[in-house]
Amino acid sequence: xxxVAQSPRYKIIEKRQSVAFWCNPISGHATLYWYQQIxxxxxKLLIQFQNNGVVDDSQLPKDRFSAExxxxxxxxxxxxxxxxxxSAVYLCASTADRAPITEAFFGQGTRLTVV
Amino acid sequence: TQLLExxxxxxxxxxxxxxxxxxxSSSVFSSLQWYRQEPGxxxxxxxxxxxxxxxxxxxxxxxxxxxxxxxxSLHITAAQPGDTGLYLCAGEKAGxxxxxxxxxxxxxx
Numbered sequence: 549x550x551x552v553a554q555s556p557r558y559k560i561i562e563k564r565q566s567v568a569f570w571c572n573p574i575s576g577h578a579t580l581y582w583y584q585q586i587x588x589x590x591x592k593l594l595i596q597f598q599n600n601g602v603v604d605d606s607q608l609p610k611d612r613f614s615a616e617x618x619x620x621x622x623x624x625x626x627x628x629x630x631x632x633x634x635s636a637v638y639l640c641a642s643t644a645d646r647a648p649i650t651e652a653f654f655g656q657g658t659r660l661t662v663v
Numbered sequence: 664t665q666l667l668e669x670x671x672x673x674x675x676x677x678x679x680x681x682x683x684x685x686x687x688s689s690s691v692f693s694s695l696q697w698y699r700q701e702p703g704x705x706x707x708x709x710x711x712x713x714x715x716x717x718x719x720x721x722x723x724x725x726x727x728x729x730x731x732x733x734x735x736s737l738h739i740t741a742a743q744p745g746d747t748g749l750y751l752c753a754g755e756k757a758g759x760x761x762x763x764x765x766x767x768x769x770x771x772x
Contacts, residue, residue: 590667
C-alpha cells in the first residue's frame with residue numbers, strides 16, 4: 549500500500565513570497581490533516597478535512613494560510629505571503645473513514661525555509 | 664490547551680544502556696500515543712495506550728500509561744543506534760490529538 553505522498557520535499561523562498569504544498573493521502577482515506585512542525589517542537593494541527601469538508605481549522609492562521617481538498621482526495625496548503633516564522637516542516641497525514649486520529653499515517657513532510 | 668511536557672528534551676547514551684523518557688500533562692486523555700520520528704521523515708506510530716495503568720511491550724520498548732491517564736513513560740532496554748530519533752507523545756481527547764515537543768535520543772555505538 550502506497551503511503552502518504554507529499555511534494556515538494558524542500559522549498560526555500562523569500563519572505564512575502566507565496567508557496568504551495570501538495571499532499572496525496574493513502575487511497576480511500578477520508579480524513580486528511582495538515583500539521584506544522586517547527587524545529588524543536590512537536591507537530592501542531594493546522595487543518596483537518598473529512599472528504600472535501602473542513603472539520604477543524606481553528607489553528608490555521610487564516611490571514612495568510614489556506615487549504616483546500618476540492619475533490620476529497622488530494623489537498624494543497626498555501627501560504628501567502630510567507631513570514632520568517634513560517635519556516636517549518638509541513639506534514640500531511642490521513643486516516644480511513646471513521647478511524648480515530650490515533651491511526652493516522654504521516655507523509656515525509658515538506659521542509660520550508662523562509663529567508 | 665492540553666499541554667504535554669516531555670522530558671528530557673535531549674538524551675545521549677551509549678549502546679547497551681537503558682533509558683526512560685517521560686510525557687506528563689495536567690489533562691486526562693482518552694488515549695496516548697508514542698511516535699518515533701527520524702530526520703526527514705514523518706512520525707511513525709509505535710503504540711497506543713488506552714487504559715489507566717496499562718503496560719505495553721514492543722520488543723525492547725516498554726510503554727506505561729499512568730493510572731490517572733495524565734502521563735506516560737517509555738523505557739528502552741539495551742538501546743541500539745537504530746533507536747536514535749525523536750520520540751513524540753500525543754494525547755487524544757474528543758477526537759483531537761495534542762503532541763508534546765519530543766525527546767531527541769541519540770544512541771552512540
